[in-house]
Amino acid sequence: MLQLVDTHTHLYLEDFDADREQLLQQAEAAGIQSFYLPNIDEDSIEALLRLEADHPETCFAMMGLHPCSVKENYQEQLRTMESWLAKRTFVGIGEIGLDFYWDTTYVKEQQQVFERQIAMAGDAGLPIIIHSREAMDACIDTIQRLQKGKLKGIFHCFGGDAVQAKRIADLGFLMGIGGVITYKKSGLDQEVKTIAMEHLVLETDAPYLSPVPHRGKRNEPAYLKVIAQALADAKELSLEETARITSANALKLFGR
Numbered sequence: 001m002l003q004l005v006d007t008h009t010h011l012y013l014e015d016f017d018a019d020r021e022q023l024l025q026q027a028e029a030a031g032i033q034s035f036y037l038p039n040i041d042e043d044s045i046e047a048l049l050r051l052e053a054d055h056p057e058t059c060f061a062m063m064g065l066h067p068c069s070v071k072e073n074y075q076e077q078l079r080t081m082e083s084w085l086a087k088r089t090f091v092g093i094g095e096i097g098l099d100f101y102w103d104t105t106y107v108k109e110q111q112q113v114f115e116r117q118i119a120m121a122g123d124a125g126l127p128i129i130i131h132s133r134e135a136m137d138a139c140i141d142t143i144q145r146l147q148k149g150k151l152k153g154i155f156h157c158f159g160g161d162a163v164q165a166k167r168i169a170d171l172g173f174l175m176g177i178g179g180v181i182t183y184k185k186s187g188l189d190q191e192v193k194t195i196a197m198e199h200l201v202l203e204t205d206a207p208y209l210s211p212v213p214h215r216g217k218r219n220e221p222a223y224l225k226v227i228a229q230a231l232a233d234a235k236e237l238s239l240e241e242t243a244r245i246t247s248a249n250a251l252k253l254f255g256r
Contacts, residue, residue: 002031004243005250006224008095008129008156008176008203009035011059012047015207015218024055027221031243035221036254038062038095038129038156041069042080060254062092064117067099067110067131074109078116085120091254093121094129095156098142101134111142118146121153127253128153130173136160140167147171152253157205159186162194169199174249176203179211179219181230189234197235197242201250202228 006027016023027035035055039048039062052061063084065077084090096117098110121128132139132155143151144167155168158175168175177200181188192200202224210219211226225239232242 002225002240002243003247004030004032004202004224004228005247006032006035006204006206006221007154007201007250007253008038008178009206009221010037010040010208011035011206011221012037012044012051013207014047020051023220023222024058027224028058030222030225032221032224033058033247034256035059036062036091036129036250038066038092039064039081040066040095042077045080045084060091062094062129063090064092064094064096064129065113066095067097067114068102070106070110070113072106074106074113078113081117082120085124090126091256092127092129092153093117093124094127094153095131096128097131097156098135098138099131099133100138111138114139114142115146118142118151122146122148122150125150129176130155131157133157136164140164140171143171143173154201154203154253156203157209159188161191165191165195165199169195174199174201174253176201177227177231177246178203178205179209179215179223179227181227181234182212183215189230192231192234197237197245198249200231200246201253202231202246 154174156176206219232239
């Protein structure tokens with residue numbers, strides 16, 4: 001049976017409140033066996049942990065502050081993240097990183113928050129999930145500077161070029177491939193041909209970035225199979241082999 005791992009999904013958001021259980025059943029039928037849930041900010045924690053509690057065998061929570069949530073109260077938000085990391089175990093630190101697309105008001109603070117959360121991950125021995133919109137090189141540079149052989153994780157929603165992919169792989173990080181690989185103008189289907197499968201994992205980022213033919217609509221967990229098939233086609237592999245390798249990469253990273 002096909003077994004896929006969604007390394008990045010926000011299934012706890014209110015977008016799924018009306019039909020979450022049905023979608024999870026559909027995803028299971030499509031072969032998705034586990035879902036990794038990056039946090040956004042302090043307001044999303046309650047729903048995140050509730051979903052994990054409802055599905056402890058398949059849904060796994062991370063803790064982190066998203067760069068787009070870095071505002072004037074970032075110190076308070078960081079203390080909240082730290083307090084939760086002290087209370088219980090999480091599978092990773094995320095979603096963290098840099099976003100220079102939506103708002104550059106707090107770029108300096110974003111960098112500080114990114115580095116502080118990287119330090120948290122280093123102390124806890126946890127992987128990090130990196131958001132890098134219009135900031136790929138800045139994120140890679142930061143990891144390179146702070147790596148010291150301890151850091152590991154995923155560059156979520158990878159959409160970079162071959163040079164950036166090599167830098168990420170050389171740092172021991174993985175690249176998350178999502179719905180963008182199905183967008184003709186993205187060129188990602190060509191870029192992944194230069195990246196070894198050992199550096200790739202799959203993700204939906206649901207409810208965002210739905211793959212073709214669902215683009216523009218709510219992304220759903222079962223659509224991971226569409227993404228997996230697109231990667232398989234680009235790499236000239238079978239769907240089963242693509243699922244096997246990407247799932248093994250994900251489970252190794254998260255220690256499962």
